[in-house]
Amino acid sequence: RPALAVDGLGLQIGGARILQDVSFAVGAGEMIGVIGPNGAGKTTLFNLISGVMRPTEGSVSLNGREITSAPVHRRAKAGLGRTFQTSNLFPRLSVLENVRLAAQAKIGGSFSILRFPSASDEATRIARSTISEVGLTGQLTTAAGDLSHGEKRKVEIAVLLATDPAVVLLDEPMAGVASGDVPSLTAIIRGMHRDRGCTVMMVEHHMDVVLGLVDRVAVMHHGSLLALDSPDAVMADPIVQSAYLGEPV
Numbered sequence: 001r002p003a004l005a006v007d008g009l010g011l012q013i014g015g016a017r018i019l020q021d022v023s024f025a026v027g028a029g030e031m032i033g034v035i036g037p038n039g040a041g042k043t044t045l046f047n048l049i050s051g052v053m054r055p056t057e058g059s060v061s062l063n064g065r066e067i068t069s070a071p072v073h074r075r076a077k078a079g080l081g082r083t084f085q086t087s088n089l090f091p092r093l094s095v096l097e098n099v100r101l102a103a104q105a106k107i108g109g110s111f112s113i114l115r116f117p118s119a120s121d122e123a124t125r126i127a128r129s130t131i132s133e134v135g136l137t138g139q140l141t142t143a144a145g146d147l148s149h150g151e152k153r154k155v156e157i158a159v160l161l162a163t164d165p166a167v168v169l170l171d172e173p174m175a176g177v178a179s180g181d182v183p184s185l186t187a188i189i190r191g192m193h194r195d196r197g198c199t200v201m202m203v204e205h206h207m208d209v210v211l212g213l214v215d216r217v218a219v220m221h222h223g224s225l226l227a228l229d230s231p232d233a234v235m236a237d238p239i240v241q242s243a244y245l246g247e248p249v
């Protein structure tokens with residue numbers, strides 16, 4: 001059974017069709033790239049899968065269990081994690097504090113960010129480990145707001161990994177980062193997939209990154225899924241090429 005499946009997914013807002021009849025299944029351990037012009041519905045698709053928005057049609061299943069109307073925290077508990085297109089870190093909190101909050105939310109129990117950090121604390125242990133996984137051990141006490149764009153993206157991934165997700169949705173993880181940070185971010189995402197065994201869906205406009213990483217590419221256009229196929233097949237598809245004609249990717 002697929003790690004993630006959507007069936008006939010649709011969203012209408014005030015008479016406008018934002019998403020229509022999107023159906024696909026993602027196998028456990030698969031990595032899917034999601035491409036499409038701005039406004040195609042990529043982020044909306046992630047919002048419906050992660051529970052930030054509810055669809056007006058269709059269903060979402062995680063490991064064969066329907067979660068279409070489950071609250072966000074229940075989906076997270078079931079192993080679904082995501083990052084957002086824009087940063088959602090607490091800028092005044094340190095890297096360690098940001099990641100520890102996510103680890104503590106996963107572990108449960110009461111927690112104060114004001115408490116002095118102790119090395120034996122389980123949430124701190126997890127946070128240090130995922131911060132090390134993204135190569136930012138040297139920045140533990142830096143305020144998140146003082147990091148470079150690329151470093152913020154890495155902390156966002158550390159926050160995500162602290163919840164130990166099985167299925168992750170990455171919304172433009174490289175958007176706006178300096179080109180020098182792209183290789184290390186790519187390596188982090190590859191490790192999430194290969195070493196942790198996460199199932200990954202990633203919206204990304206860096207086509208060289210997408211094509212070098214993913215098993216299949218989903219193409220969104222005007223709220224519909226145009227194609228879901230191997231990178232080679234998708235790039236050779238005339239329908240995909242015409243959808244991109246004259247539009248920024």
Ligand code: ADP
Pocket residue numbers: 013018036037038039040041042043044045
């Ligand atoms: P993408 O991520 O592919 O750039 P989005 O999913 O952000 O596209 O947006 C798809 C379309 O849906 C856009 O036309 C956007 O303006 C519209 N849209 C997204 N969310 C809402 C909303 N909450 N209310 C109205 N329109 C929305």
Ligand code: MG
Pocket residue numbers: 038039043
């Ligand atoms: Mg957009």
Ligand code: MG
Pocket residue numbers: 042043044085
């Ligand atoms: Mg988007």
